[in-house]
Amino acid sequence: MTLRLAEHNKDDRERRLAEIRQSLGARSIVLIGLMGAGKTAVGRRLANWLDLPFIDADSEIEEAAGQTIKEIFAEHGEAYFREGERKVIARLLDGGPQVLATGGGAYMNPKTRAAIKARGISVWLNADLRVLLKRVGRRDHRPLLSVGDPEAVMKKLMAERGPVYAEADITVESRDVPHDVIVGAVADALAAELGCEVAPRRSAQAATPHRKKVQ
Numbered sequence: 001m002t003l004r005l006a007e008h009n010k011d012d013r014e015r016r017l018a019e020i021r022q023s024l025g026a027r028s029i030v031l032i033g034l035m036g037a038g039k040t041a042v043g044r045r046l047a048n049w050l051d052l053p054f055i056d057a058d059s060e061i062e063e064a065a066g067q068t069i070k071e072i073f074a075e076h077g078e079a080y081f082r083e084g085e086r087k088v089i090a091r092l093l094d095g096g097p098q099v100l101a102t103g104g105g106a107y108m109n110p111k112t113r114a115a116i117k118a119r120g121i122s123v124w125l126n127a128d129l130r131v132l133l134k135r136v137g138r139r140d141h142r143p144l145l146s147v148g149d150p151e152a153v154m155k156k157l158m159a160e161r162g163p164v165y166a167e168a169d170i171t172v173e174s175r176d177v178p179h180d181v182i183v184g185a186v187a188d189a190l191a192a193e194l195g196c197e198v199a200p201r202r203s204a205q206a207a208t209p210h211r212k213k214v215q
């Protein structure tokens, strides 16, 4: 019987997080999903909980190129960006254990997918269209959303990418709730995926069985 992280007392919670960290070995926790799914916000907090480094692949690409993603797209085109993205993520995956947030298109590259499968645990943050649009509407730094109607673009990407994202080891619904709730759900799903079984010291009455998909 496993307790959800939120049902643990502080000590058990810390032990559970330590166990997740240990079970990872040198693997990275790799967050994937569409723009606005919360990969960076959730990833940063998850890294903090697990006391692991947090790396944002998009920021690393921008640093390597000395340009923003918008500038890379405008000056060199998407294909050039995708090749840089593949190389940067391959390099970053050597740096585990860590929490690695990837840009929405990264997992669509078969080589990147294979590299993540080999050296990481992938977590798809899935969100519905309304949530995604609300979040991406706050900023305008995403080149794919600066051409055409963002809703139509996002619908198209959801249809194209959904079946590929579904190959992830773990799927968590990124709902419109405080980020820490999602971080807890990711940690619970990771514990289940990694087979962490911290024996609860408290009553197990509140326990709920783990499911791979966390609602």
Ligand code: S3P
Pocket (backbone or CB within 6 Å): 033, 034, 035, 036, 039, 058, 069, 102, 103, 104, 105, 106, 141, 142, 143, 144
């Ligand atoms: C992209 C998502 C962006 C960024 C680039 C392309 C995509 O990252 O990598 O603009 O193809 O979905 P976020 O998902 O972090 O916004």
